Amino acid sequence: MFIDILTVAAAEAPxxxxxxxxxxxxxxxxxxxxxxxxxxQSVGSFYILFTKWFEQxxxxxxxxxxxxxxxxxxxxxxxxTKFEKxxxxxxxxxxxxxxxxxxxxxxxxxxxxxxxxxxxxRSEASINNKLAGGLPFLATVGATAPFVGLLGTVVGIYRAxxxxxxxxxxxxxxxxxxxxxxxxxxxxxxxxAVPAVFAYNFLQVRxxxxxxxxxxxxxxxxxxxxxxxxxxxxxxPATTKTVTPAAPAKPAPKA
Numbered sequence: 001m002f003i004d005i006l007t008v009a010a011a012e013a014p015x016x017x018x019x020x021x022x023x024x025x026x027x028x029x030x031x032x033x034x035x036x037x038x039x040x041q042s043v044g045s046f047y048i049l050f051t052k053w054f055e056q057x058x059x060x061x062x063x064x065x066x067x068x069x070x071x072x073x074x075x076x077x078x079x080x081t082k083f084e085k086x087x088x089x090x091x092x093x094x095x096x097x098x099x100x101x102x103x104x105x106x107x108x109x110x111x112x113x114x115x116x117x118x119x120x121x122r123s124e125a126s127i128n129n130k131l132a133g134g135l136p137f138l139a140t141v142g143a144t145a146p147f148v149g150l151l152g153t154v155v156g157i158y159r160a161x162x163x164x165x166x167x168x169x170x171x172x173x174x175x176x177x178x179x180x181x182x183x184x185x186x187x188x189x190x191x192x193a194v195p196a197v198f199a200y201n202f203l204q205v206r207x208x209x210x211x212x213x214x215x216x217x218x219x220x221x222x223x224x225x226x227x228x229x230x231x232x233x234x235x236x237p238a239t240t241k242t243v244t245p246a247a248p249a250k251p252a253p254k255a
Contacts, residue, residue, distance in 0.1 A: 149189015156182025
């Protein structure tokens with residue numbers, strides 16, 4: 001008897017017919033398409049954030065670990081081997097060596113200096129352009145995702161108004177549900193846009209930091225080549241660990 005009462009009460013309780021999946025089903029192909037665009041934007045934003053973050057960390061760590069070793073070497077060609085082959089710092093060093101070779105073939109010292117400076121500037125620009133890859137996508141997502149979500153909201157409200165007009169009723173229970181469903185798209189658009197804007201600003205600040213490091217390294221290379229190896233930045237000497245020899249073992253006492 002008690003179980004039957006609970007069953008009847010559950011059957012008579014009002015069922016929530018409004019939710020995210022219900023809104024998507026009622027929205028049809030348009031709602032699913034807009035949701036798909038927002039999902040692609042969100043996944044792309046996080047992918048760019050993490051890949052660029054790892055790339056930036058790698059460049060910064062390579063500089064910190066190899067800069068001192070580079071300038072302790074006897075020459076730029078010898079110091080270039082302290083960096084990995086595909087690193088940004090190895091690229092600058094190799095481009096500096098190539099520019100130095102061409103620099104020696106020029107008779108006008110001013111033109112030679114301009115050529116050397118321009119070659120290093122072009123090398124910096126190519127590295128900075130590579131680091132900036134993907135950032136326009138983040139800026140685009142941050143600027144357009146709220147409007148993509150708003151488009152879904154407008155379509156949802158239009159569909160809700162059409163439904164209300166067909167039923168001929170404008171009561172609050174007929175309006176609140178469909179309009180609330182439509183606003184879900186705006187919320188999703190904001191959830192996609194905010195992380196994209198954060199990622200863009202975060203990566204942009206780190207790129208400026210790396211650009212300053214590249215400019216400083218290029219200036220050091222230019223001064224070193226222009227002075228025939230005389231001018232070098234001051235670096236800490238390499239630390240060597242002193243190994244204390246083990247004491248000789250004492251002979252075992254005779255029995």
